[in-house]
Amino acid sequence: MKILITNHHAKENKGDLAIILGLMEGLKKKNKNIKFSIIGRYIDEREWWAKRGVGFFVPVLSTPKKGRWRAIRFVIRYHISLCLLNWPIVATWFYSPEKIKTLKAYQDADLVISKGGSFFREPEYKINFFPIGIMGHLHQLILARKFKKPIVLLAQSFGPINNPYSRYIISKLFKKCDLITTRDTESETFLRQRLNISKNLFSAGDLAFLLDGQREPVRADAVTQSITENKRKGYKCIGLTVRSWSDQKEFESYIASINSLLARGSEENLCFYFMPQVVGPYKEDDRRVSNMIWNNLPSPIKDKTMVIEKELEIGELLNLYGQMDYFVATRLHSAVFSILNNVPVMAIGYEPKTIAIFNDLNIGDFVLDIRLISPSETNKMFEMLQRAPKEIFKAAKKQALIGARKNIEIMSNYINMNK
16 A cells, blocks of 8 residues: 655754654555655655665745745745646646655555654644645645545544634545544544534544653763763753744743753752754754853853753654653654653643643643743643653553554454444
8 A cells, every 4th residue: 555644844843743753654664566656845855765664755835935925926826836736737737856756655645644743733722814835835735635535634633723714725625534533532523513514523632642662872971971970960951942932022921031050059969951843954953052141151060061962863862862861842842752751741742732731641731831830830840740740651651552553453453444
């Protein structure tokens, strides 16, 4: 069976990559004859995926570079592209050779899976009057419909979507999907109540949890030496992930909250490590925010804080996370990696997905909303984290693994029934 996976973002985003690898590994265990291809944004990944036996293709509809009337230009191209697909011969004149290869990949596929993630929502809780992101992801699924391919939305989070047009176009296509699983119960409720989706809809779990056990020795010698030395001194090692945020006032409060945690290092036996969870592409590199924070720290605090610069493979990250005593996770999948290692974790949620998943795992008391964060609330939660029994997070891991495996069981049953 040939499966085409859509909506891949970038392998530099280790959470996004973990979702795909978890999906592939889970399905391969059930059916060794599956051959995977993916559609991703950056063609320079092709060689990396080819070494792993996975075909790589670019989206047929690319997002225009930033500039005046960017959103309007995108919407026009979106509709022109869909019209062209009604005249395949004309489309071959219009599209580049790479995009023709993508159309061929759709044609050859037996099944199209829209991978796990959070694509169908309005980023940073803002109403998108021109929903470029949603339409871009939706376009990849509309192509599958044009080629009469079965479509599965697997382990995704949905919402918020306040734009009526966005809800309309999403609902229209989702009702034609063969199977939808969500990675949190809140998303399932959103689809049922706001989009009136009920057929072949299930709540399961995040596929990145399927990478439990994939740990590799960390090559970053300076980091491992630092951790060993700090533990020898009796320090507790705290891992962190941070990210940018567009609302300047909220971002300043967020940075102040992180700084308030780091300041504890000069007074307590704590040391901190900024992890390279998302290292690109371009402006999405979280090391930019990490270094901005580190560069502005006073010397006593800076001495007990390290920014890990080197990009690490997922197995290395899992190993490194396992060496932490606690974790403060802004990136959702840094929380996932912590839970896989039974490391007590508190999260800073920048989308509803984080709060929803933590609630499903019965650790909802350990999430702060990035829009409402403050130094006092952050320190209060960190102190609660230090007191929390580790059994809470072990139970969360057990529950998470059940949910992730449920996705694969549902997907495998669907494949077997439709051979």
